[in-house]
Amino acid sequence: MQELQGSLDLTEEKASEIMLAVEPVLVSIDNHMGRKIIQQDQTEDSALQQVFGRKVPAQLKKMLHLFKQPDNSESREHLFVALYPKQAIEKKQ
Numbered sequence: 001m002q003e004l005q006g007s008l009d010l011t012e013e014k015a016s017e018i019m020l021a022v023e024p025v026l027v028s029i030d031n032h033m034g035r036k037i038i039q040q041d042q043t044e045d046s047a048l049q050q051v052f053g054r055k056v057p058a059q060l061k062k063m064l065h066l067f068k069q070p071d072n073s074e075s076r077e078h079l080f081v082a083l084y085p086k087q088a089i090e091k092k093q
Helices: 002-006 012-067 073-083 085-092
Strands: none
Touching: 012 073, 073 085
């Protein structure tokens, strides 16, 4: 590092020598960061799977039950609330 900072006449040979010494460290850092990114992605995927793994099947069962109901205004309203909960709340206000 001192050679890089202090010498204005860095030769191509010396620069190559320094880069050869530093390259394994850079590769190691790159590999480490790649593993961390993969671990982060897996953690996020796992969290999503936990949330959706429980909520989606339950919601689908609820909707299936509502679809099986006779077609009338009450059953359509229940289905609307199940499909669009946010809009249903706004509609009531």
